[in-house]
Amino acid sequence: MAAAAGTRPDADLGAAISKRRFKRVGESVIKLSLVAAASVSLFTTVAIVTVLVWESIPFFQEVPVKDFLLKTDWQPLFRPVSFGVWELIAGTMNIVLWSLVMALPIGLAAAIYLSEYADPRVRRILKPLLEALASVPTVVYAYFALTFVTLDVLRPIFGDSISIFNALGASSVMAVMLIPTIASISEDAMASVPRELREGAYGLGATRLEVAFKVVLPAALSGVIASVLLAIARAVGETMIVAVAAGSTPNLTLNPLASIQTMTGYMLQVGLGDAARGSVQYRSLFAVGLSLFVITMIFNIAAQIVIKRFREEYD
Amino acid sequence: MAVSLPDENFTLQATGRVARRQAISRASKWVLLAASLIGVVVLIALMTDTVISGWSRISWSFFTSYPSRFADQAGLRSSFIGSIWILSLTIVFVVPIAIATAIWIEEFAPKTRLLEFVKLNLANLAGVPSIIYGVLGLAIFVRLFGWGSSIIAGSFTLFLMILPMTVIASQEAIRQVPPSLRQGSLALGATEWQTVWYHVLPGALPGIITGVILALARAAGETAALIMIGAFTFIAFDNTSIWDSFTTMPIQVYNWTVRPQEAFRQNAAAGILVLMVVVLTFNTAAAALRERFRN
Numbered sequence: 001m002a003a004a005a006g007t008r009p010d011a012d013l014g015a016a017i018s019k020r021r022f023k024r025v026g027e028s029v030i031k032l033s034l035v036a037a038a039s040v041s042l043f044t045t046v047a048i049v050t051v052l053v054w055e056s057i058p059f060f061q062e063v064p065v066k067d068f069l070l071k072t073d074w075q076p077l078f079r080p081v082s083f084g085v086w087e088l089i090a091g092t093m094n095i096v097l098w099s100l101v102m103a104l105p106i107g108l109a110a111a112i113y114l115s116e117y118a119d120p121r122v123r124r125i126l127k128p129l130l131e132a133l134a135s136v137p138t139v140v141y142a143y144f145a146l147t148f149v150t151l152d153v154l155r156p157i158f159g160d161s162i163s164i165f166n167a168l169g170a171s172s173v174m175a176v177m178l179i180p181t182i183a184s185i186s187e188d189a190m191a192s193v194p195r196e197l198r199e200g201a202y203g204l205g206a207t208r209l210e211v212a213f214k215v216v217l218p219a220a221l222s223g224v225i226a227s228v229l230l231a232i233a234r235a236v237g238e239t240m241i242v243a244v245a246a247g248s249t250p251n252l253t254l255n256p257l258a259s260i261q262t263m264t265g266y267m268l269q270v271g272l273g274d275a276a277r278g279s280v281q282y283r284s285l286f287a288v289g290l291s292l293f294v295i296t297m298i299f300n301i302a303a304q305i306v307i308k309r310f311r312e313e314y315d
Numbered sequence: 316m317a318v319s320l321p322d323e324n325f326t327l328q329a330t331g332r333v334a335r336r337q338a339i340s341r342a343s344k345w346v347l348l349a350a351s352l353i354g355v356v357v358l359i360a361l362m363t364d365t366v367i368s369g370w371s372r373i374s375w376s377f378f379t380s381y382p383s384r385f386a387d388q389a390g391l392r393s394s395f396i397g398s399i400w401i402l403s404l405t406i407v408f409v410v411p412i413a414i415a416t417a418i419w420i421e422e423f424a425p426k427t428r429l430l431e432f433v434k435l436n437l438a439n440l441a442g443v444p445s446i447i448y449g450v451l452g453l454a455i456f457v458r459l460f461g462w463g464s465s466i467i468a469g470s471f472t473l474f475l476m477i478l479p480m481t482v483i484a485s486q487e488a489i490r491q492v493p494p495s496l497r498q499g500s501l502a503l504g505a506t507e508w509q510t511v512w513y514h515v516l517p518g519a520l521p522g523i524i525t526g527v528i529l530a531l532a533r534a535a536g537e538t539a540a541l542i543m544i545g546a547f548t549f550i551a552f553d554n555t556s557i558w559d560s561f562t563t564m565p566i567q568v569y570n571w572t573v574r575p576q577e578a579f580r581q582n583a584a585a586g587i588l589v590l591m592v593v594v595l596t597f598n599t600a601a602a603a604l605r606e607r608f609r610n
Contacts, residue, residue: 034419037419047455126352136358136594137565144361207336209339237444
């Protein structure tokens with residue numbers, strides 16, 4: 001064996017080295033393709049911004065930015081046409097407000113229960129059940145909102161004072177969809193609150209409920225805020241539920257019983273082919289899309305900043 | 316023995332205000348549990364309602380019939396086939412690109428500002444509403460590239476939509492692989508790529524597959540983005556090419572939901588049952604996989 005190794009060591013070494021070099025060339029090709037793959041997501045962002053801005057320009061040449069941002073009347077289809085985006089933003093705010101009013105207490109209760117009360121067996125069942133709420137396709141929620149919630153529940157309660165298409169039906173179903181977002185992120189935050197804080201409070205004679213609400217909740221507050229910001233971003237961007245159940249009449253109101261239209265609802269309406277291509281109505285799609293993108297971006301970035309702060313607090 | 320015993324009524328039982336606080340705390344457990352269950356109970360109630368109204372429509376012909384203006388003759392055939400085409404193509408695009416992106420971020424990228432920006436960008440893209448991806452697909456794939464409202468345009472749109480969440484899931488899976496595996500491999504003379512290919516990726520694979528399945532479940536239920544690129548159409552043929560126009564199951568459900576006639580609502584309910592079976596199968600598979608490879 002020693003003889004075999006000793007015969008032509010240089011050649012073996014040379015072969016090994018050249019193989020090595022070949023591998024290195026191969027590796028840099030691989031690394032380059034990894035970089036190329038990673039750049040896809042960067043290009044996506046660039047493409048989204050470019051498309052929205054570029055396609056909005058012709059719209060804003062016809063409709064002054066001032067009118068878009070200051071007028072309160074959104075009437076794209078009938079003369080005199082008017083493109084005041086606030087009516088659509090109000091529709092979105094209406095949905096966000098009422099869905100959060102319902103989802104926040106329920107989501108927080110679930111987070112507190114899972115983090116402070118549930119024993120591991122209950123947790124193992126309850127957590128995936130809650131997460132299942134987030135995996136239901138939104139068109140299914142849309143069907144629920146229109147048929148079951150509005151026709152079978154809200155109509156009998158409110159009678160004719162509530163329209164078939166109304167904000168409340170959409171909001172209440174949206175709330176179900178938002179519960180897991182709020183619950184799981186808040187629960188993560190509560191789980192990372194140091195044990196010593198709880199033990200200190202128990203040592204002073206606090207009950208479980210008092211520990212949960214007066215110690216853990218305040219300590220996890222930034223996580224809770226982040227979960228709410230993300231829930232808002234999701235509610236703002238959700239399309240099918242509001243398009244099907246909330247109506248298609250732009251309405252400057254926060255009244256949950258009214259028929260409204262959100263930014264996403266309007267965009268879908270255009271996408272369904274209600275406006276001729278090249279018309280100002282069609283171009284308004286991109287201006288509304290740009291507004292929607294900016295608003296969701298603000299909430300998403302705010303949520304990430306808050307989460308980052310929170311991580312720094314306890315890590 | 317001078318120990319004075321407490322009087323006979325003494326107990327450790329709290330009294331007065333303390334007792335009340337403890338009682339409230341004990342009761343709170345059940346109140347919070349009830350609140351946690353509201354969403355789940357509502358979903359179960361809604362699904363039961365859907366089963367009741369849609370069950371009678373579930374039959375073999377519901378799967379083999381094309382859409383129709385007569386509710387009792389309409390079926391899922393073209394939208395089911397469209398969904399399969401769209402999902403298959405989406406998976407072909409998303410798997411290599413998502414894994415490569417995650418590997419680059421976790422294993423190769425220099426720790427610079429650029430990397431921070433790439434990560435932030437991914438998190439933001441994951442939060443972009445699906446309808447915006449639809450507008451992007453409409454402007455780029457349908458019009459700029461001239462692909463029309465075709466299967467290829469739809470899959471590219473969904474690919475971009477689910478890419479961020481797939482990358483993030485893959486990153487997490489790769490981070491779970493212990494550093495000692497990498498160090499051992501490198502110490503034995505493997506190159507960086509060999510280390511990734513033979514040690515990191517196999518270890519991360521279950522997590523990556525879980526992420527891909529969950530992302531596909533989202534794509535399977537996506538409606539708004541595909542309506543934006545023009546998939547809300549009447550399709551009465553079987554798709555045979557990526558350049559075909561198409562429709563998908565969620566869009567068919569939407570179509571039936573917004574019709575005023577009760578008979579179409581029943582079709583919508585039946586379509587929802589099929590859609591939910593598909594989505595729940597994906598999710599259960601992902602959950603089972605995660606559970607199996609927990610350690």
